[in-house]
Amino acid sequence: MKFKRIFSAILILLMSAAICLSPVLIYSENGTFSSDSSTVRTNKEDNSDEEDNSDTNSDVKSDKKTNDDDDRESGTIRGSKPTSTPAAKSSKSASSKATATPEPKAEPTKNPRVGDGGKPILAEQEAAILVNCLNGEVMFEQNSDKQIYPASTTKIMTALLTLEAIDRGEINLNSAFLITPDMLEDLPADGSSMQLKEGEAMTVQYLLEGLMVESGNDAAQALAVIVCGDVPTFVERMNNKAEELGLSGTH
Incomplete structure (x- = not known):
């Protein structure tokens, strides 16, 4: 009898220990104190899903790494414009040098107005x-x-007669004269001019510079009026000077 009671007591203790230890075992496996087997099963399924997701993520990362490696090998970086490699640059420069043709040297042009000798x-x-x-x-x-028409060689004679008038003391190089309408009368619109304006004051020296440098028709006519009072009288003096110099063919 005593043996049976002792055995029964031990069995009860073991069963009690088993009942008390099951929640502890479940907590150690799943991190919860739930003793429900369905909860344990759900937690296990969640863990398996997380493992599957982690495997998938690792696969994606490996694929991305592979693609990045492929991009680096091809000379491109994801998210940036492709850049040419030194080899490509050298090939481009070599091809450009190969296709470039030297420009022919320009031969000196011969003056068509100059002949032999x-x-x-x-x-x-x-x-x-x-x-x-x-x-x-x-x-x-x-x-x-x-x-033939002497053209602007008449201005050389105009300057000569003006300088002779200065030497005789008739006018002064620094004397200023007002530009009058007869100084600008009948001048060709397309002729050379120093752009004299009626009413402005000009010195004889400035008019001589406009005559010989700018080849101004207006300067020549202004000096003619200043030296002789009018253009026809100045032209007569020019012809007299031409005869004096022996220019028999000049008028």
Whole structure:
């Protein structure tokens, strides 16, 4: 009898211990004190899902790493523009150098107005004469006696007569004169000009500079009026000076 009672007591203690220890075991496995088996099963399924997700994430990371490695090998970085490698740059520069053709050297152009021996080539109707003023030698001439319009060579005569008037004391180089309407009368609109304006004051020196540097028609006509009072009288003085200098073909 005693043996049976002792055995029963031990069995009861074991069963009580088993009942008390089950929640402790469940907590140690799942981190909760729930003794419900369905909760244990759910927690296990969640853990398995997390493991699956972690595996999937690791696969994605590995794939991304592989793609990044492939991008680095191909010379590109994800999210940036592709850059050319030194080899590509060298090939481009080599191809550009290979295709570039040297520009031909420009040959010196020959003056069509100069012939053999350095003599000028003139049209049949043109006239010219080149004289060595030291000894009077005629170095070149063509139609030298033909009468043509002297154009701006008349301004050389205008300057000469103005300087002679200054030497005679008739006018002064620094004297200022008002520009009058007759000084600008009948001047060609497309002719060379120093842009004189009616009513402004100009010195003789400034008018001479405009005559010889700017080749101003208005300066020549202004000096003619200043020296002789009007243009026709000045032209007559020019012709007299030409005869005095022996210019028989000049008028």
